[in-house]
Amino acid sequence: MGAxxxxxxxxxxxLGALWTVALTLIAFVGGxxxxxxxxxxxxxxxxxLRWLAAAYVMLIQGTPLLVLMFLMYFGVAMAxxxxxxxxxxxxxxxxxxxxxxxxxxxxxxxxxxxxQWEAAECIPLTRLQRMQLVILPQAFRIAxxxxxxxxxxxxxxxxxxxxxxxxxxTRAGQLVNNSIFDxxxxxxxxxxxxxxxxxxxxxxxxxxxxxxxxxxxxxAQ
Amino acid sequence: xxxxxxxxxxxxxWPLFLGGAWxxxxxSILAIVFGLVIGxxxxxxxxxxxxxxxxxxxIYVESVRNTPLLVQIFVVYFGFAGLGWRVPVFVAAVxxxxxxxxxxxxxxxxAGMDAIHRGQIExxxxxxxxxxxxxxxxxxxxxxxxxxxxxxxxxxxLMLASSITSQIGAEELTAVASRVxxxxxxxxxxxxxxxxxxxLLSYVARAGFWGVGLLVFKRRRKLGTLL
Numbered sequence: 001m002g003a004x005x006x007x008x009x010x011x012x013x014x015l016g017a018l019w020t021v022a023l024t025l026i027a028f029v030g031g032x033x034x035x036x037x038x039x040x041x042x043x044x045x046x047x048x049l050r051w052l053a054a055a056y057v058m059l060i061q062g063t064p065l066l067v068l069m070f071l072m073y074f075g076v077a078m079a080x081x082x083x084x085x086x087x088x089x090x091x092x093x094x095x096x097x098x099x100x101x102x103x104x105x106x107x108x109x110x111x112x113x114x115x116q117w118e119a120a121e122c123i124p125l126t127r128l129q130r131m132q133l134v135i136l137p138q139a140f141r142i143a144x145x146x147x148x149x150x151x152x153x154x155x156x157x158x159x160x161x162x163x164x165x166x167x168x169x170t171r172a173g174q175l176v177n178n179s180i181f182d183x184x185x186x187x188x189x190x191x192x193x194x195x196x197x198x199x200x201x202x203x204x205x206x207x208x209x210x211x212x213x214x215x216x217x218x219x220a221q
Numbered sequence: 222x223x224x225x226x227x228x229x230x231x232x233x234x235w236p237l238f239l240g241g242a243w244x245x246x247x248x249s250i251l252a253i254v255f256g257l258v259i260g261x262x263x264x265x266x267x268x269x270x271x272x273x274x275x276x277x278x279x280i281y282v283e284s285v286r287n288t289p290l291l292v293q294i295f296v297v298y299f300g301f302a303g304l305g306w307r308v309p310v311f312v313a314a315v316x317x318x319x320x321x322x323x324x325x326x327x328x329x330x331x332a333g334m335d336a337i338h339r340g341q342i343e344x345x346x347x348x349x350x351x352x353x354x355x356x357x358x359x360x361x362x363x364x365x366x367x368x369x370x371x372x373x374x375x376x377x378x379l380m381l382a383s384s385i386t387s388q389i390g391a392e393e394l395t396a397v398a399s400r401v402x403x404x405x406x407x408x409x410x411x412x413x414x415x416x417x418x419x420x421l422l423s424y425v426a427r428a429g430f431w432g433v434g435l436l437v438f439k440r441r442r443k444l445g446t447l448l
Contacts, residue, residue, distance in 0.1 A: 062420040064384035066395055067412055074408040152287065159289035163388065170291055183299035191288045191296060198287035 005185045009176045013186075016172025017193050023158045023168055026090045028151060031097025038102025043109050045127070053102070060099035066160050068092045073164045089161030089168075097154055104150060108143040109135060145209035152198045152205070159194075169193060230405040231414055234397075241397030242418055248311075248393060249380040249426075252318035256379070257372075259319060260326025261361070267331055278327070285324035291385050293317050298389045314386035314393075322379050329371045333364030366438050373430035377423050384419070394418060 041053035060068070072092040076083040083091075112135050120130040162171035173190035177183045266278040285293065297317040301308045308316075337360050345359040365372070387396035398415040402408035 059420065062381075062423040063416045064381040064395065064419055066384045066387070067398070067416045067419060070395075070398070070412045071409065071416060074402075074412060078409045156287075156289040159291045160385070162291070170289065173292070173295075183295065184303045187292055187295040187299060191284075191292045194288045194292060195284060199283065202283070202287055 005176075005180060005182055005189070009180070009186070010189065012176060013169065013172050013189060013193060016167060016169040017197065019167060019172075020155065020158050020169040020194075020197065023086070023089060023093065023161055023166070024151070024154050027093035027097050027154050027158065030090065030094035031101055031154070034094060034098035035101030035105060038098055039105035039109060040131075042102065042106040057099045057103055060095060061103070065092070065096050065157055066163060068096055069160055069164055085161070085164045085166035088164050089158070089166045093154065093158060093161070096157065097150075100153070101147065101150060104146050105139070105143055108139040108146070111142055112138045141212065145205050145212060148201055148205040148208065152201045155198050155201070156194065226410060227407055228410050228414070231401055231407050231410045234401045234405070237397050237401060238394070238414060238418060241392065241394035241415075242422065244311075244391070244393040245380065245383055245422065248314060248318060248383045248386065248391070249376070251315045252322050252379055252383065253376050255315070255319040256322030256326055259323030261330050263323060263327035264330040264334060265356070267327070268334065282324045282327055285321055286328070290317070290321050290382055291388060293321055294386060294389055310386075310390050313389060314383075314391040318379065318383060318386065321382070322375070325375055326372065329368050329375060330364060332371075333366075333368035334360055336367055337364055366440070369434050369438065373427070373434070376430065377426050380422060380426055381419060 038053050038057065041049050042057075044050055044053075069089065069092045072095075073083070073085075073088045076088065076091075116134055116138065117130065120134040125133065158168060159170040161168050162174065165171070167175065169190055173186050177186045180186070263278045263281060266274045267282075269275060294314070294317040297320065298310075298313040301313055301316075341359050341363075342355060345355045350358070383393060384395040387393055387399065390396070392400075394415055398411045402411040405411065
Protein backbone atom coordinates (compact mmCIF):
# COMPACT_ATOMS: atom_id res chain seq x y z
CA MET A 1 0.00 0.00 0.00
CA GLY A 2 1.13 3.52 -0.72
CA ALA A 3 0.61 6.60 1.36
CA UNK A 4 -2.81 7.15 2.90
CA UNK A 5 -5.09 10.12 2.61
CA UNK A 6 -3.33 13.00 4.35
CA UNK A 7 -3.67 16.74 4.91
CA UNK A 8 -1.49 17.41 1.86
CA UNK A 9 -4.07 15.62 -0.25
CA UNK A 10 -6.85 17.55 1.42
CA UNK A 11 -5.04 20.80 0.62
CA UNK A 12 -4.82 19.72 -2.99
CA UNK A 13 -8.56 19.00 -3.01
CA UNK A 14 -9.30 22.41 -1.51
CA LEU A 15 -7.18 24.05 -4.19
CA GLY A 16 -9.29 22.15 -6.72
CA ALA A 17 -12.41 23.42 -4.97
CA LEU A 18 -11.12 26.96 -5.48
CA TRP A 19 -10.94 26.28 -9.22
CA THR A 20 -14.44 24.82 -9.11
CA VAL A 21 -15.62 28.10 -7.62
CA ALA A 22 -13.70 30.09 -10.25
CA LEU A 23 -15.12 27.99 -13.08
CA THR A 24 -18.62 28.36 -11.64
CA LEU A 25 -18.25 32.14 -11.55
CA ILE A 26 -16.95 32.24 -15.13
CA ALA A 27 -19.86 30.07 -16.29
CA PHE A 28 -22.38 32.09 -14.32
CA VAL A 29 -21.20 35.47 -15.59
CA GLY A 30 -20.71 34.30 -19.18
CA GLY A 31 -23.83 32.16 -19.22
CA UNK A 32 -25.78 34.92 -17.50
CA UNK A 33 -24.87 37.49 -20.15
CA UNK A 34 -25.65 35.19 -23.06
CA UNK A 35 -28.69 33.80 -21.23
CA UNK A 36 -30.06 37.30 -20.71
CA UNK A 37 -29.76 37.92 -24.44
CA UNK A 38 -31.47 34.57 -25.08
CA UNK A 39 -34.32 35.45 -22.70
CA UNK A 40 -34.86 38.85 -24.33
CA UNK A 41 -34.72 37.31 -27.80
CA UNK A 42 -37.25 34.69 -26.75
CA UNK A 43 -39.81 37.40 -25.93
CA UNK A 44 -38.87 39.68 -28.82
CA UNK A 45 -41.51 40.98 -31.19
CA UNK A 46 -39.59 39.77 -34.22
CA UNK A 47 -40.64 36.22 -35.13
CA UNK A 48 -37.52 34.81 -36.82
CA LEU A 49 -35.35 36.01 -33.93
CA ARG A 50 -37.67 34.28 -31.47
CA TRP A 51 -37.46 31.08 -33.46
CA LEU A 52 -33.69 31.25 -33.62
CA ALA A 53 -33.44 31.58 -29.84
CA ALA A 54 -35.93 28.74 -29.35
CA ALA A 55 -33.91 26.50 -31.67
CA TYR A 56 -30.72 27.34 -29.79
CA VAL A 57 -32.30 26.42 -26.47
CA MET A 58 -33.77 23.20 -27.86
CA LEU A 59 -30.44 22.21 -29.34
CA ILE A 60 -28.46 22.78 -26.14
CA GLN A 61 -31.07 21.31 -23.81
CA GLY A 62 -31.23 18.17 -25.94
CA THR A 63 -27.49 17.43 -25.75
CA PRO A 64 -25.64 16.24 -22.66
CA LEU A 65 -23.13 18.72 -21.23
CA LEU A 66 -20.48 15.99 -21.39
CA VAL A 67 -20.86 15.75 -25.18
CA LEU A 68 -20.89 19.55 -25.42
CA MET A 69 -17.59 19.60 -23.52
CA PHE A 70 -15.99 17.13 -25.94
CA LEU A 71 -17.38 18.94 -28.98
CA MET A 72 -15.93 22.23 -27.79
CA TYR A 73 -12.60 20.67 -26.88
CA PHE A 74 -12.13 18.85 -30.18
CA GLY A 75 -13.97 21.37 -32.31
CA VAL A 76 -11.69 24.25 -31.46
CA ALA A 77 -8.60 22.10 -31.82
CA MET A 78 -9.91 21.14 -35.24
CA ALA A 79 -10.18 24.78 -36.25
CA UNK A 80 -6.44 24.93 -35.64
CA UNK A 81 -6.58 26.90 -32.39
CA UNK A 82 -5.06 25.92 -29.10
CA UNK A 83 -7.59 26.05 -26.31
CA UNK A 84 -6.61 25.60 -22.69
CA UNK A 85 -8.75 23.20 -20.69
CA UNK A 86 -10.02 26.15 -18.64
CA UNK A 87 -11.17 27.98 -21.77
CA UNK A 88 -12.78 24.85 -23.23
CA UNK A 89 -14.59 24.10 -19.98
CA UNK A 90 -15.55 27.73 -19.43
CA UNK A 91 -16.91 28.10 -22.95
CA UNK A 92 -18.97 24.93 -22.97
CA UNK A 93 -20.36 25.66 -19.50
CA UNK A 94 -21.20 29.19 -20.66
CA UNK A 95 -23.19 27.83 -23.60
CA UNK A 96 -24.90 25.22 -21.43
CA UNK A 97 -25.78 27.71 -18.67
CA UNK A 98 -27.02 30.30 -21.18
CA UNK A 99 -29.64 27.93 -22.57
CA UNK A 100 -31.01 26.99 -19.13
CA UNK A 101 -30.82 30.46 -17.56
CA UNK A 102 -32.34 31.91 -20.73
CA UNK A 103 -35.35 29.62 -20.36
CA UNK A 104 -35.67 30.30 -16.63
CA UNK A 105 -35.53 34.04 -17.16
CA UNK A 106 -37.92 33.95 -20.09
CA UNK A 107 -40.40 32.25 -17.76
CA UNK A 108 -39.85 35.00 -15.18
CA UNK A 109 -40.33 37.78 -17.75
CA UNK A 110 -43.52 36.15 -19.00
CA UNK A 111 -44.86 35.68 -15.49
CA UNK A 112 -45.02 39.44 -14.92
CA UNK A 113 -48.79 40.03 -15.01
CA UNK A 114 -50.24 40.90 -18.40
CA UNK A 115 -51.80 44.08 -17.02
CA GLN A 116 -48.35 45.48 -16.26
CA TRP A 117 -47.39 45.16 -19.93
CA GLU A 118 -50.65 46.75 -21.02
CA ALA A 119 -50.44 49.58 -18.49
CA ALA A 120 -46.90 50.38 -19.66
CA GLU A 121 -48.15 50.47 -23.21
CA CYS A 122 -50.94 52.87 -22.27
CA ILE A 123 -48.66 55.40 -20.56
CA PRO A 124 -47.13 55.23 -23.42
CA LEU A 125 -43.64 53.89 -22.86
CA THR A 126 -41.49 52.69 -25.72
CA ARG A 127 -40.73 48.95 -25.93
CA LEU A 128 -37.29 49.54 -24.43
CA GLN A 129 -38.65 51.67 -21.58
CA ARG A 130 -41.38 49.15 -20.87
CA MET A 131 -38.82 46.36 -20.56
CA GLN A 132 -36.33 48.41 -18.62
CA LEU A 133 -38.60 50.28 -16.22
CA VAL A 134 -41.61 48.03 -15.76
CA ILE A 135 -41.06 44.41 -16.68
CA LEU A 136 -37.43 43.63 -15.84
CA PRO A 137 -37.43 45.05 -12.28
CA GLN A 138 -40.41 42.84 -11.45
CA ALA A 139 -39.04 39.84 -13.34
CA PHE A 140 -35.79 40.26 -11.44
CA ARG A 141 -37.54 39.66 -8.11
CA ILE A 142 -39.24 36.53 -9.39
CA ALA A 143 -36.00 35.32 -10.97
CA UNK A 144 -33.80 35.46 -7.89
CA UNK A 145 -34.71 32.13 -6.21
CA UNK A 146 -34.52 29.95 -9.36
CA UNK A 147 -31.29 31.67 -10.40
CA UNK A 148 -29.63 30.98 -7.06
CA UNK A 149 -30.98 27.44 -7.28
CA UNK A 150 -29.44 27.06 -10.71
CA UNK A 151 -26.07 28.17 -9.30
CA UNK A 152 -26.07 24.82 -7.50
CA UNK A 153 -26.47 23.11 -10.86
CA UNK A 154 -23.52 25.07 -12.24
CA UNK A 155 -21.28 24.09 -9.32
CA UNK A 156 -22.24 20.44 -9.80
CA UNK A 157 -21.97 20.48 -13.58
CA UNK A 158 -18.55 22.11 -13.45
CA UNK A 159 -17.37 18.67 -12.29
CA UNK A 160 -17.63 17.57 -15.92
CA UNK A 161 -14.75 19.92 -16.78
CA UNK A 162 -12.59 17.11 -15.40
CA UNK A 163 -13.06 15.18 -18.66
CA UNK A 164 -11.16 17.77 -20.70
CA UNK A 165 -8.37 17.71 -18.14
CA UNK A 166 -9.14 20.84 -16.19
CA UNK A 167 -8.03 20.32 -12.59
CA UNK A 168 -11.06 21.33 -10.57
CA UNK A 169 -12.36 19.50 -7.51
CA THR A 170 -13.35 16.22 -9.20
CA ARG A 171 -10.20 16.01 -11.31
CA ALA A 172 -8.16 16.81 -8.18
CA GLY A 173 -9.92 13.87 -6.52
CA GLN A 174 -9.03 11.60 -9.44
CA LEU A 175 -5.40 12.71 -9.30
CA VAL A 176 -5.17 12.09 -5.56
CA ASN A 177 -6.81 8.71 -6.06
CA ASN A 178 -4.32 7.85 -8.80
CA SER A 179 -1.46 8.46 -6.42
CA ILE A 180 -2.73 6.66 -3.31
CA PHE A 181 -5.39 4.35 -4.75
CA ASP A 182 -7.85 4.63 -1.92
CA UNK A 183 -10.89 5.84 -3.84
CA UNK A 184 -13.64 5.77 -1.25
CA UNK A 185 -12.22 8.27 1.29
CA UNK A 186 -11.01 10.50 -1.54
CA UNK A 187 -14.32 10.71 -3.39
CA UNK A 188 -16.32 10.94 -0.17
CA UNK A 189 -14.20 13.96 0.79
CA UNK A 190 -14.78 15.41 -2.66
CA UNK A 191 -18.53 14.88 -2.19
CA UNK A 192 -18.43 16.56 1.22
CA UNK A 193 -16.61 19.60 -0.22
CA UNK A 194 -19.20 19.86 -3.00
CA UNK A 195 -21.95 19.63 -0.41
CA UNK A 196 -20.36 22.44 1.61
CA UNK A 197 -20.25 24.57 -1.55
CA UNK A 198 -23.78 23.77 -2.70
CA UNK A 199 -25.88 23.45 0.42
CA UNK A 200 -25.70 27.12 1.47
CA UNK A 201 -26.85 28.10 -2.04
CA UNK A 202 -29.76 25.62 -1.93
CA UNK A 203 -30.71 26.87 1.52
CA UNK A 204 -30.52 30.51 0.46
CA UNK A 205 -32.58 29.84 -2.66
CA UNK A 206 -35.30 28.18 -0.58
CA UNK A 207 -35.24 31.02 1.92
CA UNK A 208 -35.68 33.82 -0.60
CA UNK A 209 -38.32 31.77 -2.37
CA UNK A 210 -40.28 31.46 0.87
CA UNK A 211 -39.94 35.20 1.48
CA UNK A 212 -41.06 35.96 -2.06
CA UNK A 213 -43.97 33.56 -1.59
CA UNK A 214 -45.14 35.55 1.44
CA UNK A 215 -44.88 38.74 -0.55
CA UNK A 216 -46.88 37.30 -3.42
CA UNK A 217 -49.52 35.96 -1.05
CA UNK A 218 -49.87 39.33 0.65
CA UNK A 219 -50.29 40.99 -2.71
CA ALA A 220 -52.99 38.53 -3.68
CA GLN A 221 -55.09 39.26 -0.62
CA UNK B 222 -10.19 27.02 -41.81
CA UNK B 223 -8.68 24.13 -43.72
CA UNK B 224 -10.55 21.32 -42.05
CA UNK B 225 -12.30 18.73 -44.17
CA UNK B 226 -15.21 17.00 -42.54
CA UNK B 227 -15.01 13.28 -43.02
CA UNK B 228 -18.06 11.43 -41.82
CA UNK B 229 -17.68 8.25 -43.88
CA UNK B 230 -15.28 6.48 -41.49
CA UNK B 231 -17.32 7.49 -38.49
CA UNK B 232 -20.65 6.49 -39.97
CA UNK B 233 -19.20 3.15 -41.03
CA UNK B 234 -19.24 2.32 -37.32
CA TRP B 235 -23.00 2.62 -37.12
CA PRO B 236 -23.52 -0.73 -35.34
CA LEU B 237 -21.44 0.61 -32.44
CA PHE B 238 -23.51 3.80 -32.25
CA LEU B 239 -26.69 1.77 -32.34
CA GLY B 240 -25.44 -0.47 -29.56
CA GLY B 241 -24.46 2.54 -27.48
CA ALA B 242 -27.84 4.17 -27.98
CA TRP B 243 -29.55 0.94 -26.96
CA UNK B 244 -27.50 0.78 -23.78
CA UNK B 245 -28.34 4.42 -23.04
CA UNK B 246 -32.02 3.55 -23.42
CA UNK B 247 -31.68 0.51 -21.16
CA UNK B 248 -29.83 2.50 -18.51
CA SER B 249 -32.45 5.24 -18.63
CA ILE B 250 -35.46 2.94 -18.45
CA LEU B 251 -34.09 0.95 -15.51
CA ALA B 252 -33.08 4.14 -13.70
CA ILE B 253 -36.47 5.73 -14.31
CA VAL B 254 -38.45 2.71 -13.08
CA PHE B 255 -36.44 2.18 -9.89
CA GLY B 256 -35.82 5.88 -9.36
CA LEU B 257 -39.53 6.59 -9.50
CA VAL B 258 -40.22 3.87 -6.91
CA ILE B 259 -37.49 5.09 -4.57
CA GLY B 260 -38.48 8.71 -5.09
CA UNK B 261 -42.11 8.00 -4.28
CA UNK B 262 -41.19 6.01 -1.17
CA UNK B 263 -38.91 8.85 -0.06
CA UNK B 264 -41.65 11.39 -0.63
CA UNK B 265 -44.01 9.29 1.48
CA UNK B 266 -41.28 8.88 4.09
CA UNK B 267 -40.82 12.63 4.35
CA UNK B 268 -44.47 12.98 5.29
CA UNK B 269 -44.49 10.18 7.84
CA UNK B 270 -45.07 10.59 11.57
CA UNK B 271 -41.70 9.11 12.49
CA UNK B 272 -39.29 11.98 12.94
CA UNK B 273 -36.32 9.69 12.28
CA UNK B 274 -37.67 8.60 8.95
CA UNK B 275 -38.36 12.19 7.97
CA UNK B 276 -34.82 13.18 8.87
CA UNK B 277 -33.28 10.18 7.11
CA UNK B 278 -35.17 10.90 3.89
CA UNK B 279 -34.20 14.57 4.17
CA ILE B 280 -30.51 13.72 4.51
CA TYR B 281 -30.71 11.41 1.49
CA VAL B 282 -32.39 14.01 -0.70
CA GLU B 283 -30.17 16.90 0.34
CA SER B 284 -26.91 14.98 0.03
CA VAL B 285 -27.78 13.80 -3.47
CA ARG B 286 -29.08 17.15 -4.65
CA ASN B 287 -26.01 19.01 -3.48
CA THR B 288 -23.28 16.80 -4.98
CA PRO B 289 -22.44 16.16 -8.66
CA LEU B 290 -23.63 13.00 -10.36
CA LEU B 291 -20.07 12.28 -11.51
CA VAL B 292 -18.88 12.11 -7.89
CA GLN B 293 -21.91 10.00 -6.92
CA ILE B 294 -21.05 7.57 -9.70
CA PHE B 295 -17.47 7.29 -8.42
CA VAL B 296 -18.61 6.82 -4.83
CA VAL B 297 -21.08 4.07 -5.80
CA TYR B 298 -18.65 2.37 -8.15
CA PHE B 299 -15.76 2.36 -5.67
CA GLY B 300 -18.16 1.81 -2.79
CA PHE B 301 -19.22 -1.55 -4.23
CA ALA B 302 -15.56 -2.45 -4.63
CA GLY B 303 -14.87 -1.29 -1.07
CA LEU B 304 -17.60 -3.61 0.20
CA GLY B 305 -15.82 -6.40 -1.62
CA TRP B 306 -18.64 -6.85 -4.13
CA ARG B 307 -17.59 -7.29 -7.70
CA VAL B 308 -20.48 -5.89 -9.68
CA PRO B 309 -20.56 -5.25 -13.43
CA VAL B 310 -20.13 -1.62 -14.47
CA PHE B 311 -23.68 -1.62 -15.79
CA VAL B 312 -25.09 -2.44 -12.35
CA ALA B 313 -23.00 0.27 -10.67
CA ALA B 314 -24.11 2.77 -13.32
CA VAL B 315 -27.79 1.92 -12.84
CA UNK B 316 -27.43 2.04 -9.05
CA UNK B 317 -25.85 5.50 -9.17
CA UNK B 318 -28.50 6.81 -11.57
CA UNK B 319 -31.28 5.35 -9.42
CA UNK B 320 -29.90 6.97 -6.27
CA UNK B 321 -29.58 10.26 -8.12
CA UNK B 322 -33.00 10.23 -9.76
CA UNK B 323 -34.71 9.02 -6.58
CA UNK B 324 -33.78 12.22 -4.77
CA UNK B 325 -34.93 14.54 -7.54
CA UNK B 326 -38.13 12.57 -8.12
CA UNK B 327 -39.00 12.61 -4.45
CA UNK B 328 -38.91 16.41 -4.41
CA UNK B 329 -41.20 16.59 -7.43
CA UNK B 330 -43.62 13.99 -6.06
CA UNK B 331 -43.59 15.70 -2.68
CA ALA B 332 -44.57 18.99 -4.32
CA GLY B 333 -47.47 17.17 -5.98
CA MET B 334 -48.56 15.60 -2.70
CA ASP B 335 -48.35 18.95 -0.91
CA ALA B 336 -50.64 20.40 -3.57
CA ILE B 337 -53.42 17.97 -2.63
CA HIS B 338 -56.00 19.91 -0.70
CA ARG B 339 -56.50 18.90 2.93
CA GLY B 340 -60.26 18.80 2.31
CA GLN B 341 -59.83 16.00 -0.23
CA ILE B 342 -58.20 13.77 2.37
CA GLU B 343 -60.81 14.67 4.99
CA UNK B 344 -63.56 13.86 2.51
CA UNK B 345 -61.94 10.49 1.82
CA UNK B 346 -61.76 9.83 5.58
CA UNK B 347 -65.45 10.64 5.89
CA UNK B 348 -66.17 8.11 3.16
CA UNK B 349 -64.36 5.58 5.37
CA UNK B 350 -61.64 4.79 2.89
CA UNK B 351 -58.71 2.96 4.44
CA UNK B 352 -55.37 4.69 4.91
CA UNK B 353 -53.83 2.92 1.95
CA UNK B 354 -56.86 3.61 -0.24
CA UNK B 355 -56.61 7.29 0.62
CA UNK B 356 -52.90 7.32 -0.13
CA UNK B 357 -53.38 5.68 -3.50
CA UNK B 358 -56.60 7.17 -4.87
CA UNK B 359 -56.68 10.59 -3.23
CA UNK B 360 -53.04 11.52 -2.69
CA UNK B 361 -50.65 9.65 -4.98
CA UNK B 362 -52.49 9.32 -8.28
CA UNK B 363 -53.71 12.95 -8.41
CA UNK B 364 -50.25 14.08 -7.25
CA UNK B 365 -48.63 12.22 -10.14
CA UNK B 366 -51.19 13.70 -12.48
CA UNK B 367 -50.25 17.19 -11.31
CA UNK B 368 -46.49 16.85 -11.55
CA UNK B 369 -46.26 14.53 -14.55
CA UNK B 370 -44.80 17.18 -16.90
CA UNK B 371 -42.07 18.01 -14.36
CA UNK B 372 -41.35 14.31 -13.91
CA UNK B 373 -41.12 13.80 -17.66
CA UNK B 374 -38.57 16.56 -18.10
CA UNK B 375 -36.58 15.21 -15.14
CA UNK B 376 -36.53 11.82 -16.89
CA UNK B 377 -35.26 13.38 -20.11
CA UNK B 378 -32.54 15.15 -18.13
CA LEU B 379 -31.62 11.81 -16.59
CA MET B 380 -31.32 10.23 -20.03
CA LEU B 381 -28.87 12.97 -20.99
CA ALA B 382 -27.05 12.67 -17.67
CA SER B 383 -26.59 8.94 -18.18
CA SER B 384 -23.79 10.00 -20.55
CA ILE B 385 -21.70 10.57 -17.42
CA THR B 386 -21.65 6.83 -16.68
CA SER B 387 -19.16 6.56 -19.55
CA GLN B 388 -16.62 7.82 -17.02
CA ILE B 389 -16.63 4.49 -15.18
CA GLY B 390 -16.58 2.59 -18.46
CA ALA B 391 -20.24 1.92 -19.21
CA GLU B 392 -20.31 1.32 -22.97
CA GLU B 393 -23.18 3.70 -23.65
CA LEU B 394 -23.49 6.30 -26.38
CA THR B 395 -20.84 8.75 -25.18
CA ALA B 396 -18.33 5.97 -24.57
CA VAL B 397 -18.94 4.79 -28.13
CA ALA B 398 -17.96 8.21 -29.43
CA SER B 399 -14.71 8.03 -27.54
CA ARG B 400 -14.06 4.54 -28.91
CA VAL B 401 -14.89 5.51 -32.48
CA UNK B 402 -12.66 8.58 -32.33
CA UNK B 403 -9.74 6.53 -31.12
CA UNK B 404 -10.19 4.22 -34.11
CA UNK B 405 -10.89 6.80 -36.81
CA UNK B 406 -9.09 9.89 -35.43
CA UNK B 407 -12.25 11.83 -36.26
CA UNK B 408 -13.15 13.09 -32.80
CA UNK B 409 -15.30 16.05 -33.77
CA UNK B 410 -17.37 14.07 -36.23
CA UNK B 411 -17.82 11.22 -33.77
CA UNK B 412 -19.09 13.52 -31.02
CA UNK B 413 -21.26 15.40 -33.51
CA UNK B 414 -22.98 12.17 -34.51
CA UNK B 415 -23.49 11.29 -30.85
CA UNK B 416 -24.85 14.77 -30.08
CA UNK B 417 -27.40 14.36 -32.87
CA UNK B 418 -28.37 10.93 -31.57
CA UNK B 419 -28.93 12.36 -28.09
CA UNK B 420 -31.01 15.14 -29.59
CA LEU B 421 -33.09 12.55 -31.42
CA LEU B 422 -33.41 10.41 -28.28
CA SER B 423 -34.55 13.36 -26.20
CA TYR B 424 -37.28 14.28 -28.69
CA VAL B 425 -38.42 10.69 -28.99
CA ALA B 426 -38.45 10.46 -25.19
CA ARG B 427 -40.47 13.67 -24.87
CA ALA B 428 -43.00 12.45 -27.41
CA GLY B 429 -43.09 9.08 -25.64
CA PHE B 430 -43.76 10.60 -22.24
CA TRP B 431 -46.50 12.72 -23.74
CA GLY B 432 -48.13 9.59 -25.15
CA VAL B 433 -47.74 7.69 -21.89
CA GLY B 434 -49.31 10.62 -20.07
CA LEU B 435 -52.33 10.49 -22.35
CA LEU B 436 -52.68 6.75 -21.76
CA VAL B 437 -52.17 6.69 -18.03
CA PHE B 438 -54.04 9.78 -16.89
CA LYS B 439 -57.45 9.10 -18.38
CA ARG B 440 -59.18 11.58 -16.12
CA ARG B 441 -56.91 14.33 -17.28
CA ARG B 442 -57.54 13.40 -20.90
CA LYS B 443 -61.29 13.53 -20.33
CA LEU B 444 -60.97 16.92 -18.66
CA GLY B 445 -59.07 18.07 -21.72
CA THR B 446 -56.18 19.39 -19.64
CA LEU B 447 -53.10 19.43 -21.79
CA LEU B 448 -50.01 17.79 -20.43
